[in-house]
Amino acid sequence: METLQLENIKLTWLRGGVNFLDGGAMFGVVPKPLWSKKYPCNDKNQIELRTDPILIQLGNQNILVDTGLGYGKLTEKQKRNFGALEESQVEEDLKLLGLTAKDIDYILMTHLHFDHACGLTKPQNDGWISAFPNAKIIASKIEWDEMREPNIRSRNTYWKENWEPIQEQVIVFEEEWSLGPIKMVHTGGHSDGHSILLIKDGDELLIHMADIMPTHAHQNVLWVLAYDDYPMNSVAAKQKWMEYGLQHNAWFTFYHDAFYRAVKWDQQNHVTDKIERKR
Template sequence: MQRYRLGNLEVFFLQDGAFRLDGGAMFGVVPKVLWSKVAPPDEANRIPLTLRPMLVRVGEKWVLVETGVDDKPGEKHRRIYAIDRSTNLLAALKALGLTPEDIDLVVNTHLHFDHAGLNTVRDEAGRIVPLFRRARYVVQRQELYDALHPHERSRASYLPENIEPVLEAGLFEEVEGEAELLPGVRVVPLPGHTLGQQGVVLESEGQRLVYTADLLPTFAHAPLPYIMAYDLYPVTTLETRKRFYPVWAEEGYLVAPPHDPTYALGRLVLGERGYTLVPV
């Protein structure tokens, strides 16, 4: 867990374990000879990643961005993705003296299993129920629609057990486009990985931070062409990066990617060879 003070906001970067995904898929059309220098793969060609939810204290309110992954899919799923949850979200909350009942808002940047896995849990009777029962789950309307109507290419990433119990409980709050959730906390559309993906922008006392979702999954993905094959709309990802990167770089935003295995925060820098993300 890492803590950061952003003006009058308290920001905590938690961990919900680690996992691995295929390096070729993570870097799309970028040749392995290039991406392997910044993300060395294992014997199965998978690169190390982390699950890094962000927790924000806004006055007396607690906002949780992402809920990580969880164990509902079973051992085969855990083995395929080399999921290691020896550090996990619930333990991180407990270390802060919090329980799921203390969370007021959950922001799902999108509803893939590695970002929304702990939206729900199995209760003592084996039923799958929302974990954050007092919270509103904020999601873009487009994202919720696409998650409920997946196609052959997206179906493996959208697990109904992470979505339908929240919908049935009436806990989803759908937004369309940019929206302020609390003073200093807003969501902004960042389409490309999915059409309904959103990021979270924090602003306080002249300081700004953006949680990028999978527009920028790790520090190694900062160059404009380093776009995942997992992105459903890679050209849209490129257009979104070209729109936001100059703003984030020129205005000194702190940038928080969700999956970097080493660093939680950086700043975008434009050099002769393009953009890089420099650790803070």
């Protein structure tokens, strides 16, 4: 497990599963000869995408950022369609760290698409129960409302088995939510309720842009996903927070990137520091 140690906060990436999605969809209108130089694809034009939650340890608090693909939830057809070759091993990784799912105090949901939210619940008998029964689950109100009443486009990614068992644990916010040095900020873009994460710890700044910058190869502010519901909002939010992060020498962290966990860039877009994923 890769880690990033700040002054008072430690981040650890857990194994939440992997899927392979169409590279063209992940890079929108960007031509393949451009994006494939930065992020390789297989012979089916698919790119590898992790779904790895980040465990944030702050004092005696254990906080997850998103929850991975879970296990036992995808049908064989869904596994084929999503290229889901590996399900979640979050509980196993927590055990290696001396923790259990009951030790998670907060879950910060950047959004509630299936590849981020399937790990919220787990199978029991013929139904589903909360995978993290003691956690407060934080999400933007817009996202939570759409999760429960999806539209014709979003109903394929907002699943009732991911929200019904945990609805009593959910705390919603409008524009921002904070816990000490950790702040969630609603951006929209990828989904109407999409949020990002900011951590200010001493002299260090960390920005987790979730799916408005899902991999290091999406650094260009115009490289947004065909999956984005509001792509121009993604562009505006990414432009704002990229500029802010570069000005403050921020770490940019990733949930989906198969190659890097975190990257620092300078003002000329050169990598100055990085944490590579062990493959």
